[in-house]
Amino acid sequence: MKQGAQGSAATGAGDVPGSAVRVPPQSRGAADADVDVDVEVGRERYDAPGGVRGEHTHSETPLPRPRPAVQRASVRGQIVDALRTALVAGELRPGEVYSAPALGDRFGVSATPVREAMQQLALEGAVEVVPNRGFRVVERGRRELAELAEVRSLIEIPVMLRLARTVPAERWAELRPLVEASVRAAASGCRATYAEADRAFHRAVxxxxxxxxxxxxxxxxxxxxxxxxxxxxxxxxxxxxxADAAEHTALLDALVARDLDVVRALVGEHFRGAR
Structure with a gap:
């Protein structure tokens, strides 16, 4: 920790090595000659006996306000979303290794939020860590896709059938804009855009x-x-x-009509063909 320009060796009660910046107080007479002011970065805590509150000398440049931690979280979240989009769009290819610095250059950020975002994707199973190299996109086959479809069917089909019996038609009608959005996204041919619209519809249901x-x-x-x-x-x-988006339309129509047989058949087929 650096001492102030006066070279005082006294240590204030609020000193925290590595996390506080010592700011020498203005002169207040002999009784206050050894008073120190500690500014703890990030929490703006002032330990100032005798009523001194963060004074600084006239020649000293005021300390900038620390950057809120939420900004880093926001950047990390944006990178996670961007990486997910690149993954679905096929821009990050299975089996390929990508380094955090290279991806940081691509997104115009430092390597740190990219590493944090990639760690999140590793927890989700999308990538795996390659020591001293970066992250490898996980290679997946059709067997895993079939297993995911089976699990989704076991979870979602019973729920949709129950909802078909209990949810009134006017509530289902509120989901019509999401179905229309998925149709437009599919027509664009963009896999990433459609993936978002597809999840939005299922999430709302x-x-x-x-x-x-x-x-x-x-x-x-x-x-x-x-x-x-x-x-x-x-x-x-x-x-x-x-074709997948058209199944959304048919499914919503069946839910409105409370046609349980059609709902069961459509959802099962939808999951088997989903990607």
């Missing part, structure tokens, strides 16, 4: 259950089902996206 834990688990499974398979991103083209 399951949210009617009032079970937040269910919604979170289903969202995680759905996101994992959208990751690219080994063999490249071209396995699902625009025509397949349009």
């Amino acid at each position: 399951l949210a009617l259950s009032g079970n937040e834990q269910l919604v979170q688990v289903a969202e995680d499974l759905h996101r994992r089902a959208q990751w690219p398979l080994v063999g490249g991103p071209g396995l699902r083209g625009r025509a397949e996206l349009v």
